[in-house]
Amino acid sequence: MPKVVPCMWFNGDAEEAAKLxxxxxxxxxxxxxxxxxxxGPSGKEGSVLVVEFxxxxxxxxxxxGGMKMEYTHAISLMIHCDDQTQVDSVWNAFLAHGxxxxxxxxxRDRWGVAWQVVPKVMFEFLSSPDRAAAARAMQAMMKMVKLDVDALRRAFEGKSAA
Known part of the structure; x- marks a missing residue:
């Protein structure tokens, strides 16, 4: 069975990005x-061409790929986090590295790749049959930079921010 594997384009630092x-x-x-x-265009003999990870x-x-290419929001990599601790850890690690x-x-990482760092509970909130609660969670998310699980839960439950 074929498998779809996203390929990310870099200009000489593919291995550095994969390591990070x-x-x-x-x-x-x-x-x-x-x-x-x-x-060749992608580098000298013996230099890194492709990194699978x-x-x-x-x-x-x-x-x-041999030249700089710009990333857009048209595609991003989403990381589903179990809880706020994971959200904070992944988020802060990306920021600490540019x-x-x-x-x-x-x-965006230092190469311009777009990442979404999302707590798994957000998907539960948005798929709730309680559409008003789902809408409150979505509205709260739209005002955030890094997602805050407790604030999203309060919004979902209709509780005011304390």
């Missing part, structure tokens, strides 16, 4: 490094 991602997110590892077999168990590929905060649980 696998260090920041639990259940992650580099699984293979492919080197260039000759000089997993982030939180999700297979990814980092490619040294990341920049955005809105609604989004941040």
């Amino acid at each position: 991602y696998t260090a920041l997110v639990p259940n992650s590892a580099i699984t293979h490094v492919q080197r260039n077999v000759s000089d 997993t982030v939180a168990g999700q297979p990814l590929v980092a490619l040294n 990341g920049k905060e955005e809105q609604c649980g989004w941040l």
Whole structure:
């Protein structure tokens, strides 16, 4: 059965990015490094061409494509966190390594890759049959930068912020 594996484009620092991602997110590892077999647009013979790795168990590929490409919000990588401790840990680790905060649980790493750091409970809130509660959670999320599980829960439950 074919498998879809996202391939991320870098300009000479694919291995550095893969090492950072696998260090920041639990259940992650580099699984293979492919080197260039000759000089070419992607680098000198022996330099890193492709890095295969997993982030939180999700297979990814980092490619040294030979030129700088810009990432957009059109695609992002979402990390489902078990609780606020995981949200804080992953969020703070990205920021400590050159990341920049955005809105609604989004941040960009130092290469410009968009990441969403989302507590799993957010999906429960948004899929609730209580549409008013789901809407309150969504409205609360829209006002946040890093997502706050307690504040989202209070909004979902219709409790005022204390």
